[in-house]
Amino acid sequence: MAALADCIGCEPAVLQATLDAMRAGAAAPDGRVFARGLDAPYFAVKVTGALFHTQGGLDTAPDMRVLRQGGAPFANLLAAGGAAGGVSGDAVWGYLSGNGLLSAVAGGYIAAHTAAALVQHKEASA
Numbered sequence: 001m002a003a004l005a006d007c008i009g010c011e012p013a014v015l016q017a018t019l020d021a022m023r024a025g026a027a028a029p030d031g032r033v034f035a036r037g038l039d040a041p042y043f044a045v046k047v048t049g050a051l052f053h054t055q056g057g058l059d060t061a062p063d064m065r066v067l068r069q070g071g072a073p074f075a076n077l078l079a080a081g082g083a084a085g086g087v088s089g090d091a092v093w094g095y096l097s098g099n100g101l102l103s104a105v106a107g108g109y110i111a112a113h114t115a116a117a118l119v120q121h122k123e124a125s126a
């Protein structure tokens with residue numbers, strides 16, 4: 001226990017009290033109540049932050065063609081997923097779980113249909 005506490009940088013007594021409380025279904029020293037206890041052997045994993053979703057990106061028309069600054073679409077430039085503005089808006093509160101994959105999968109599907117229609121139109125007029 002002392003080695004694990006040293007490894008993760010906490011007081012051995014606090015770590016022991018936390019594990020005891022978890023096993024008993026009681027409140028840990030920091031007030032948290034855990035759903036279940038853990039049995040030895042214990043392992044530690046370092047958890048840290050990472051970028052998983054960005055908001056903002058290229059403005060697109062409903063057919064996923066990229067919009068110019070003036071609002072007119074480029075003829076042959078498409079964007080979806082992380083490259084496009086997406087559905088989360090530009091503020092933190094706009095994100096809902098699933099928004100990243102939604103704009104990648106649904107936007108990619110729409111963009112593929114737009115690209116196919118552009119190719120068909122080009123072939124028909126050639």
Ligand SMILES: Cc1cc2nc3c(=O)[nH]c(=O)nc-3n(C[C@H](O)[C@H](O)[C@H](O)COP(=O)(O)OP(=O)(O)OC[C@H]3O[C@@H](n4cnc5c(N)ncnc54)[C@H](O)[C@@H]3O)c2cc1C
Pocket residue numbers: 051052053080081082083097098099100101102104
């Ligand atoms: C840890 C994590 C958890 C996530 N959890 C969720 C979640 O629960 N729900 C959710 O909705 N979203 C989640 N996301 C976000 C979601 O995964 C992304 O929004 C989504 O994958 C974006 O899809 P994309 O196709 O636009 O881009 P990506 O999935 O990033 O695909 C881009 C691809 O292009 C390739 N590429 C890049 N540059 C080049 C190049 N020059 N030439 C050729 N290929 C290139 C890359 O290798 C990659 O394969 C999570 C993301 C992470 C990292």
